[in-house]
Amino acid sequence: MSKSKGKTESGPQLSKKAYESELFRLQTELVELQEWVRESGARVVVIFEGRDAAGKGGAIKRITQYLSPRVCRVAALPAPTDREKGEWYYQRYVAHLPAPGEIVLFDRSWYNRAGVEKVMGFCTPEQHTRFLRQTPIFEQMLIDDGILLRKYWFSVSEEEQLRRFRARRDDPVRQWKLSPMDLESIYRWEEYSRAKDEMMVHTDTSASPWYVVESDNKKHARLNMIAHLLGSIDYLPVERPRVKLPKKLESSGNYHRPPRSLSKFVPDHVATLVGDSDD
Numbered sequence: 001m002s003k004s005k006g007k008t009e010s011g012p013q014l015s016k017k018a019y020e021s022e023l024f025r026l027q028t029e030l031v032e033l034q035e036w037v038r039e040s041g042a043r044v045v046v047i048f049e050g051r052d053a054a055g056k057g058g059a060i061k062r063i064t065q066y067l068s069p070r071v072c073r074v075a076a077l078p079a080p081t082d083r084e085k086g087e088w089y090y091q092r093y094v095a096h097l098p099a100p101g102e103i104v105l106f107d108r109s110w111y112n113r114a115g116v117e118k119v120m121g122f123c124t125p126e127q128h129t130r131f132l133r134q135t136p137i138f139e140q141m142l143i144d145d146g147i148l149l150r151k152y153w154f155s156v157s158e159e160e161q162l163r164r165f166r167a168r169r170d171d172p173v174r175q176w177k178l179s180p181m182d183l184e185s186i187y188r189w190e191e192y193s194r195a196k197d198e199m200m201v202h203t204d205t206s207a208s209p210w211y212v213v214e215s216d217n218k219k220h221a222r223l224n225m226i227a228h229l230l231g232s233i234d235y236l237p238v239e240r241p242r243v244k245l246p247k248k249l250e251s252s253g254n255y256h257r258p259p260r261s262l263s264k265f266v267p268d269h270v271a272t273l274v275g276d277s278d279d
Contacts (some may be wrong), residue, residue: 027066030067032237037101038101039101046103046152049111049152050152050153051185052161053165054155054161056154060107063105072102075093093109097142110131111135120181132203135202139205143208154215154221
C-alpha cells in the first residue's frame with residue numbers, strides 16, 4: 001500500500017511521465033478512431049455512468065481533448081422539464097443520438113431512471129419496473145440499426161468518494177460540482193448500491209454489456225477505459241492528404257495594416273504579473 005497526498009491506493013502506481021505518455025498515445029488513437037468514424041459514417045454512443053465523483057467527467061475530458069466537436073460531442077442533459085416528464089421516457093435522449101459520422105458521449109444517460117430517480121423517488125415503482133424491462137429492448141433497437149453502443153460504469157469506493165467530495169468543498173473552482181444531490185449519494189450509499197445491482201441484473205446483456213471501470217485511481221481508470229473503448233471497435237486507419245505549406249508568406253506589397261490607434265486592444269494583464277513569477 002502506498003500513500004499519495006493523503007490517499008491510500010493499492011497496487012503499483014504509474015509515474016506521471018508514464019501516465020502522460022500513454023494518455024497521449026491513446027488520444028492519438030482516438031483521433032484515428034474519429035477519422036474512421038467520419039469517413040465510414042459510423043455512429044458511436046458511449047455511456048458513462050457511476051456514482052457522483054467517480055471520475056466520469058475526467059475521462060470524458062481526456063477523450064474529447066483533441067477531437068473535433070463537430071464529430072465528437074458530449075450529451076449532458078439537465079433535469080427534465082415538465083413537458084419532457086410527460087414524454088416517452090427515452091424521447092429526449094433519442095434526440096441526441098449520433099448521425100452518420102458522429103460520436104456521442106452521454107455524461108449520464110437514460111440510466112438516470114435506474115439510479116437517482118429510483119433512489120430519490122423521482123419516478124414511480126411502475127415506471128422503474130417498466131424501465132428495467134424496456135431498456136434492453138430499446139438498446140437492442142439501437143444496435144440493430146447499426147449504432148455502436150458501449151456502456152461504462154465507473155466504480156468508486158465509499159471512502160474515496162468522500163475524499164473527493166471534501167476536496168471539492170475546499171476548492172473554490174470546483175465547489176459548484178458539489179450539490180445537495182451529491183451529498184445524498186453519501187447518505188444513501190446502500191440504496192444506490194442496491195439500485196445499481198438491480199440495474200445490472202436487467203441491463204447487462206450479451207448484446208449490450210456493462211463494463212466496470214475501477215476508478216479509485218483516476219489516472220488508471222482513464223487509461224483503462226480509453227484503451228478498452230479503442231480495443232472494442234474495429235476501426236481502420238484513414239489516409240489523410242498531406243498539407244503543403246509555403247516556406248514564407250508572399251506579399252504583393254499592396255496591403256497595409258490600419259494604424260493601431262484605430263483598434264481597441266485587450267489590456268496587457270500579463271505585464272502586471274512580470275516579476276511575480278518564481279521562474
